[in-house]
Amino acid sequence: MTDIFAKYAGLAADIENLRRAAPRNPFGVVIERPLSATVGLIEGRETLLFGTNNYLGLSQSSVAAEAAIAAIRSEGVGTTGSRIANGTYALHKTLEHRLAETFRKRHCLVFSTGYQANLGTISALAGKDDILLLDADSHASIYDGSRLSQAQVIRFRHNDPEDLDRRLGRLKDHQGAKLIVVEGIYSMTGNVAPMKEFVEVKKAHGAWLLADEAHSFGVLGASGLGVAEAQGCETEVDFIVGTFSKSLGTVGGYCVSDHDGIELIRLCSRPYMFTASLPPEIIAATLGSLTEMQARPELREKLMANARQLHDGLKGLGLSVSTHVSPVVAVTLDNVEQAIAMWNRLLESGLYVNLSLPPATPTQNPLLRCSVMAAHETDQIAQAVGIFERVAGEYGLGR
Amino acid sequence: MAETVESITALIIEKLLANPKVPRDIDGDSRIVDDLAFDSLAVMNFVMEIEDTLDVSVPLDRLADIRTIRDLAICLTELKGGAPA
Numbered sequence: 001m002t003d004i005f006a007k008y009a010g011l012a013a014d015i016e017n018l019r020r021a022a023p024r025n026p027f028g029v030v031i032e033r034p035l036s037a038t039v040g041l042i043e044g045r046e047t048l049l050f051g052t053n054n055y056l057g058l059s060q061s062s063v064a065a066e067a068a069i070a071a072i073r074s075e076g077v078g079t080t081g082s083r084i085a086n087g088t089y090a091l092h093k094t095l096e097h098r099l100a101e102t103f104r105k106r107h108c109l110v111f112s113t114g115y116q117a118n119l120g121t122i123s124a125l126a127g128k129d130d131i132l133l134l135d136a137d138s139h140a141s142i143y144d145g146s147r148l149s150q151a152q153v154i155r156f157r158h159n160d161p162e163d164l165d166r167r168l169g170r171l172k173d174h175q176g177a178k179l180i181v182v183e184g185i186y187s188m189t190g191n192v193a194p195m196k197e198f199v200e201v202k203k204a205h206g207a208w209l210l211a212d213e214a215h216s217f218g219v220l221g222a223s224g225l226g227v228a229e230a231q232g233c234e235t236e237v238d239f240i241v242g243t244f245s246k247s248l249g250t251v252g253g254y255c256v257s258d259h260d261g262i263e264l265i266r267l268c269s270r271p272y273m274f275t276a277s278l279p280p281e282i283i284a285a286t287l288g289s290l291t292e293m294q295a296r297p298e299l300r301e302k303l304m305a306n307a308r309q310l311h312d313g314l315k316g317l318g319l320s321v322s323t324h325v326s327p328v329v330a331v332t333l334d335n336v337e338q339a340i341a342m343w344n345r346l347l348e349s350g351l352y353v354n355l356s357l358p359p360a361t362p363t364q365n366p367l368l369r370c371s372v373m374a375a376h377e378t379d380q381i382a383q384a385v386g387i388f389e390r391v392a393g394e395y396g397l398g399r
Numbered sequence: 400m401a402e403t404v405e406s407i408t409a410l411i412i413e414k415l416l417a418n419p420k421v422p423r424d425i426d427g428d429s430r431i432v433d434d435l436a437f438d439s440l441a442v443m444n445f446v447m448e449i450e451d452t453l454d455v456s457v458p459l460d461r462l463a464d465i466r467t468i469r470d471l472a473i474c475l476t477e478l479k480g481g482a483p484a
Contacts, residue, residue: 153459359440
């Protein structure tokens with residue numbers, strides 16, 4: 001019998017090397033329970049959480065929790081069905097209307113996860129005669145959506161409108177539709193897209209533009225709509241995709257658009273059709289979080305002030321961070337062994353951050369990826385920077 | 400000057416050897432993943448460098464069938480031959 005796991009021999013060896021290099025599996029961390037948005041119990045220790053993407057701290061929103069409890073009591077815990085069968089409740093339509101209104105767009109489709117929002121939108125928009133142009137540092141959900149689409153896929157250099165322009169120029173005789181896919185804030189590095197320049201390129205070539213604002217919704221822009229709003233071009237982005245599992249603290253995803261054709265994908269997007277819809281309590285909690293996000297713009301101000309404090313703090317230690325200031329602050333390291341060792345020391349010192357290893361990182365370098373929240377206190381950020389300083393010192397890094 | 404599989408193979412090898420981690424004894428039959436220890440991302444990033452030099456874009460689905468340096472050279476030669484991508 002052929003060993004069905006033989007193809008994972010390399011992965012098994014990598015895991016073994018990880019185990020030898022560190023006392024714990026960095027991808028198996030268990031948060032025994034969150035004590036607040038910013039502190040969780042890990043290995044029995046109170047640990048500062050700096051790697052949760054919970055940008056506004058709304059995973060612990062009492063408004064959202066109460067809304068969820070009320071929805072469970074009145075509607076039960078799940079829909080048990082697809083959006084195109086028995087899985088659309090009035091709550092789903094309410095959330096779609098609220099999001100469309102929030103983004104000032106005509107249409108909104110809600111998906112069961114953020115991953116599925118990209119998978120379902122991209123795979124349905126791009127057909128086999130079309131071309132997808134992806135920023136090279138795109139999230140896995142974008143790459144996976146592209147594969148499911150059967151369209152030709154071309155990468156362009158990260159955050160490089162000129163490179164995109166060159167590649168579109170080579171495609172001038174291609175008759176299919178061209179869909180450009182970029183992100184607002186990039187999840188691994190915190191880099192911010194030059195969205196306005198991408199809009200100019202798409203207009204010059206008659207292409208379409210989809211922006212994934214998963215990490216920028218609730219974070220940037222006058223009303224928290226993301227990078228497109230912050231750069232004054234949200235009306236020119238054809239499709240905006242996002243998630244509820246970052247700033248809104250729940251789970252699920254969406255696509256908003258002014259193009260009427262988007263409604264057709266409800267009947268041809270497999271990740272939309274062939275999965276159970278979000279349960280009522282999640283929809284209710286998401287509506288609650290959205291209300292709280294809109295009622296408390298000061299959360300965004302605090303978030304960006306915290307982002308600046310963490311970014312400047314880590315940069316001040318002489319560590320390598322992005323030039324962009326955003327709630328994602330990633331420290332780039334030279335090699336995997338060093339990254340694993342440092343990640344372990346940070347955790348043992350009471351600080352949880354994400355360990356990101358190649359090929360999940362944009363370059364061959366590993367990252368210690370931090371994300372900051374509006375809920376972090378100034379002291380907690382100072383404490384996190386202090387822990388980084390000690391640990392970096394142990395490994396001869398920084399100033 | 401029109402590129403040939405041989406000239407593009409030579410170009411690829413020259414670019415690969417600029418990376419000190421790549422074994423010195425590579426040739427057209429060297430397997431990019433198995434012999435050069437490139438992961439999927441490294442392959443895509445390397446192809447991007449070649450694309451700029453040759454002014455061509457390689458659709459990702461074409462990469463799935465490429466095993467050796469010569470496979471990549473054949474793919475690039477075909478794309479340079481007037482294919483729309």
